[in-house]
Amino acid sequence: MVERFSNRLAREVSKKGAAVVGLDPRLEALPRDLARNAPPEERILAFYRETLPLIAAQVALVKPNIAFFERYGAAGYAAYEETCRLAREAGLLVIGDIKRGDVGSTAEAYAEEHFRHADALTLHPYLGSDSLQPFLRRCAAGDRGVFILVRTSNPSASEFQDLPFEGGNLSQAVARKVAQWAADSSPDEPGFSSVGAVLGATYAKDLGPYRELMPRSWFLIPGVGAQGGEVADLAAAFDTEGQGALVNQSRGIMQAFDPGDEDWRQKIEGALSHFVSELSSLCKQVP
Template sequence: MTHGSSIPGASIPGATFGERLAAAFASRGQLCVGIDPHSWLLTEWGLTDSAAGAETFGRSVVAAAVGRVGIVKPQVAFFERFGAAGFVALERVLADARAAGLLVIGDVKRGDLGTSVEAYADAWLTPGAPLEVDAITLAPYMGVASLQRPIDIAREHGKGLFLLAATSNPEAATVQQAVVANGPRAGLTVARAVLEDVAELNADDPRGGAGFGSIGVVLGATLTLANFGINIALAPPTRQTPVLAPGFGHQGGNIMDLTSIYGEYAEGVIVSESRSVLSQGPDRLAAAIERRATEVGAVRG
């Protein structure tokens, strides 16, 4: 594995997010490193629990990720807790990641409608914005159609979205396993309905090719997806739905089970890990990322 500073194809002008994700996978594999400056991690790293500590932490993770993985995922809540100074720190972390050619998924988990959700998309997906990332996570529980403006903005700028469908936290099961009562998705679970809506959006995207779509879903690695009404033997036949997969590593998901967990979706799975590598500390972080990236690559062949 070479440790160049950029991902071939990741910054092609006019490319869709799906195309850039495919380039990242081809160049650096499917591992995504989380940037989660928990207070306890900052302490273990010998940093202050402050915006300055979070900035040092985040920029160090980016530096260790370059050339070893193609994707990073900052959890913005850990920066937001420091207020304005935390957002300044996050902006600097994101600037480093963009300069390095990494794909950045902003784990923002916003969920709103109308002009409010449009403003979130403007903040995170507009080229040149201080908080610009390549994709964001969104909560679709006011209806996937309520996210139409972020969908439009993402398509316009070659950005991506990941909609929560089946998440690893047990509290979510009551909602995500509930059955839709009416409409075109009647009889499906909420999780399956979100997945179907996303597959339809990708199929209808005039800019997409036959590879990855630019809208994905979040499906936790610690779940039995059949319990959420999701048949992993059935993937979209023409355009793959990307899957952001939290839960590997510290939360108990085993990378050796990638194919058995995700079935036909495994090719498009972003293997997201945070604490399992971040807890190795600043001196061992780069080696931990490289080791884990190699393990994930071995599973995918």
């Protein structure tokens, strides 16, 4: 029998903490002398071939955002596949940040393809249950997970996600459904399920109320660093064992150097250990 994603996640987080490193490759931010005359997808892969072992030494998860790979067409898409493969080979769990969302038969195609590469996926909620079922089935029956967009980290998130309904706003209505999908996916097991939620660090004050709405969901929290969120504000997302939340940082780690720096590896390692210890102190503060 395969191990559930949520169980594997809990084990990894207890070993290495809640840090997730976002992989959003930008050519202009790569080390200047690394494969400098190679095509974009080769430069990206050269960078990750060197850095994924450094990342795996300190953290448990990476989150490649497929947009920054697709940017280079089919060759970039192949680099996404290879990045996921290299990450898993290094022992990392991979959250494929694909943010897909389509009608049922199309969702089947996305689920089949993207769960080949990643342990978990980010998904759009707008189309409702039937657009998520092909993914949720893999959470219930297997070793895969999802993180559904509930409250995103961008400034205009409020336009729709804060629209007031009777009983709350839209993101809270989505959160209630996530809680139901989470409960349905592992009705007989206590603890966290493999159906999680994306909640932006830029709206940290709402994490407590979201936790009440989604007691059994892992929170994937992007928006720390370049987007303005602060690690110190995220305590409400964690349980008393420091479980239940994952905090993503992308640019703050993978662009912790200038492209001309020769000591870029050391700077990435330094940024990683700073991030890991910041999160570790935070979890110790959780009452």
